[in-house]
Amino acid sequence: MKTNLKKALGLAALSVTLLANTIPTWAGFVTTSLVSIGGNQVSRWASGSMEDARYSADSRQQIGCRAQILSTYSWTTCYATDSAGRTLLCGSGDWKFLETLRGMTDSSQIYFETNSTGSSGACTNIVIANSSDLLK
């Protein structure tokens, strides 16, 4: 009886130790930034964080940017798909957008805007935001 009690206490103590010392508890200020796509009569925009899209409950959300360096030109593309399946894509040959992508991490929040009212157009604005509240 005593042995069993000791065993149980030991296990409980081990549990408390693990709880306190393994991976940090997820506290701190947290923002959820799922993929959203919107627009008005002159432009469209998309926003969302890479991690929130990847770990969303649905299997549709996706957001990302691509830097293409070819021998004759360079091209930046950003694209997003929201939970409803709506998509938006923008592209640009402006060198400054490629520089902006250099600031990306796996937890970045991406915001981009296009001058088109359709599902694709030229990029007019790309924002890469890195912040503690976006970390998983």
Add this chain to the structure above:
Amino acid sequence: MNAKLHKLIGTAALGLALFSNSLPARAGLATRNEVYIDPSGTTAQGSLTGARYSADNGQYIGCDVYFDRRPNSGPWASAYCFAGDKTGRSTYCSSTDARFIDAVKGMTDSSHLYFRVSSTFTRVCSDLEVTNDSAYLK
């Protein structure tokens, strides 16, 4: 009976401790792109996560940036991209083009890479794509 109860409580507490600290559940759109190198070794593609977490232990893909300011050889900067697939095929290329170096600086732990070697003799990169996409996250 008491012993069983104590054991049960202990095990439940242990389980709870482990469960509460685990990583977030993995849902959402995911693409695992393992390394592919064409038979001639001219192009390679794959994601860092696809290579790292592949079932075999041969795949790798990545890019490095170098800056050398030694008096005798520098200053020069270059990007170097390399890949190996599960069949043992490997390829690499390098470039001193500032645009390629900038693209490599934009890589994350989950980037998808595509590169083309202009010539298997000179090993100069002619194309490089770096894609950072939520679907490539582990």
